[in-house]
Amino acid sequence: MTYIRKPLVHHTDLPVNELGLTERDYEGGMSTLCAGCGHDSITAALIQACWGLDIEPHKVAKMSGIGCSSKTPAYFLRQAHGINAVHGRMPSIATGANAANRDLHYIGVSGDGDSLSIGLGQFAHAIRRNVNMLYLIENNGVYGLTKGQFSASADVGSRSKGGDINEQPPIDPVLTAISLGCTFVARAFSGDKEQLVPLIKAGLQHRGFAMIDVISPCVTFNNHEGSTKSYAHTRQFYHPAIHTDFIEPKAEIRTEYESGKSMPIELHDGSTIVLRKVDVDHDPTNRAAAFGYLERHRAAEEIVTGLLYIEEEGRDLHAINRTVADPLVKTRVHDNQQAVLEEIQAQYR
């Protein structure tokens, strides 16, 4: 349970980041999820990414909805405020919080039930508003906390633990997000941290809504034969199309990249991501091409991963609102409100 404190053993040899903090400083409470849950791997990747980016832990706001995935913000960054909203409504909490204070990093953790069933509307509209946040969908195709019902991301033909076959088409968060105008769309697999950590870093540095759909198998209710979201199935059909290398502003690009196969993209803060393409035919900056590419691989039942679409020039919520740089947390009260009131009332006399 989250209130059981982890043993704080001092490892003097742990590496520190620019703030002098070790990865341990980015951890949270003990996970209460099932042993082997994909979500715990994602939590570990988040910790590694935040540590690697030298983010001050308390300058992060963690948010989630309801479900197994939504428990995880309690398991990382104990020095950051977190909020567990009602089911499917985290995007609106994130939107309001972000509107009030643009100075923080926002990490939203959701699940396939939370984002694609009960919360599909809020998920879609947060994308439309291009709220500057990292949005993870920990996608296992199943409702865990209520014991194994299909979610809206369950594939056609997938078999539930109880033996039912799903016949309704899935909602694909990646295609959905791209069609809604999402400015950063990626898919990853909880079992591939090498790919996930740089994606999270890039998502955190992207100005706008960065959605990563992370296939995260449910070991208890959806890891059996016949499930298309099991570890075995995911590994078999896993197709990493693009690897992402995240390069901080201060670092030089040292690796030699093969032209045509690599694509550097500069983020607004000066950092760079270099996309190493396995499939050279995919252009992640071309929306129409991304659709076609994803459709082809979906038909082949392949789970394509990587940064699949990016638009770094999109205007976020605050750019559209033309908000002042200072957070809106302070009340704004005029020095001479009485005079303002007199001026306003003149037109009502």
Add this chain to the structure above:
Amino acid sequence: MSGRVNDFTLKIATVNGTGSASANALLTKAVFRMGVPVMGKNYFPSNIQGLPTWYEIRVTELGYLTRSGHVDLMVAMNPASFAKDHAEVTPGGYLLYDNTWPRVHDLSRDDINIIGVPLANMVNHHFVDAHTRLLMKNVAYVGALAGLLDLDMEVIEGLLQETFGESKAKLVEANMQAVNLGYTYVREHVECPLELRVERRDLTDGHIIIDGNTTAALGAMFAGATVGAWYPLTPSTGVMNAFSNLCDRYRTTGEGEREFAVIQAEDELAAIGMVLGAGWMGARAFTPTSGPGISLMNEFVGFGYYTEIPAVIFDVQRVGPSTGMPTRTQQGDLMACAYAGHGDTRHICLYPADPAEAFELSARAFDLAEHFQTPVFVLSDLDIGMNEWMVPALSWDRDYRPDRGKVLDAEQLDRLSGPFQRYMDPDGDGIPLRTLPGVHPAGAFFTRGSGHSKQGTYTEDAAEYQEVMDRLARKFETARRHVPAPAIEYAYASSGHDGRQRPTACAIVSLGSCDLAVREARKALKAGGTELDYCRIRAFPFTDEVERFLAEHETLFVVEQNRDAQCKGMLLMETDVARDKLVSILHYNGLPITSTHI
């Protein structure tokens, strides 16, 4: 009906979407500018164009700014509603109609005076463009009424100039031509002025004419609110329109950058979510809505209550249940707001009586929300929110400082020994300490709508859960001593040694927009020899003053605008009053309550 100077009601029946609203506003403002107190109420359809709409103007030197229940002069411009309008005129009254076309003959009453003015004919001769003709017909009846009621033509011209400004001088000219058409015709063909007429007074100095949605928005701006989220919903839409306009002017930097954020949400679930997100982050945030929105917000309101996040929700009530009548007024959400959310939840509610009080209580709501770290409702209604009320000019305390509540800053958090514990009760008032995200690492905690202990950690422990729920109840008790006291008027001045008022046997208890009708009814009853004390509740939880008022009277008439006596129900549930002492007077047809009803 007697001939009355500055004391009559006029009602204008038109077709909506034809521009009659501005003509009616012009009439109302002209009376106001002539120094005579005036009430204007709009009964409009939930429709854009083509359905019947009415506007009621009461000219009232004595200051009875509520519906009289009579129609002394009907301007019947809409053939579709002519029969109904014709029948509604109080005996001895007048009916003005457009006699360009013949009247239906079997609709004639010999107990009223009929005045025909060829409005369409005159306007069609004078103006060429079809749309202009349609608009100017309304302006022409303003002219006719000016002639009949002795309205000051200079005042009317001045108002037109203010409306259109110098840049649109041609419009002023065209409008004045239409006014003169109507004016000249009645002056030539009818004995003017009528027995009903307006005489100049100086009774409106220090007053304004304004709607309650605008004043609610003003209150939000003056309290320093920075985030507003909303979903358009009649009759609450005007709140956010006004807030945006005000902030564009007063909360925008020279570089055009906004010191506020207004977000049009995809629905009310998201609107309240955004408000709670912003409130959690430490901003003053609010959402205006009406009944259907309140229904949708329930889950999040309960979340806000249990997680203790400030939020201000304006419920501009309309007729329910369901979609109901979106353009009609009611006090039907009293219980829905007071107990919004599943499980044990109770919320602070404020009940303004008019636009002036909507300003005051709107600002107050933000202080209460942050002081008590909880959602606060401001319940006005369509009548207050959308009608133009004459109220005393608004004033503002120049020493006002927002009450941000018990929020620990970075320095205080620096001195904190041990982990921050969110839901303790350090001062015994039920109000915990709060921290805001991004301020200090020591302030971090996890906000959750699931069971939590007083330390803020997840719990399913019976005692830990109950401890927090009991403290929330204590917090609500503290709020009872902080919310606005009722406005109480005793019929008799204090007597005896104790200085306490001598209560009447019977009394009235009411709230919100019933106020003016109650006041007028009390005066009428007094004239008939019956004196009633009056308690107007301004907030929930009910304060001790309410409890005392209930105790010291034998019979209490509870006046409210809903079918199920929701205020009475709350009084029975929340106070010690005996059931048989309370007698309901209910009004719930969608129109504002009248004094004659009471």
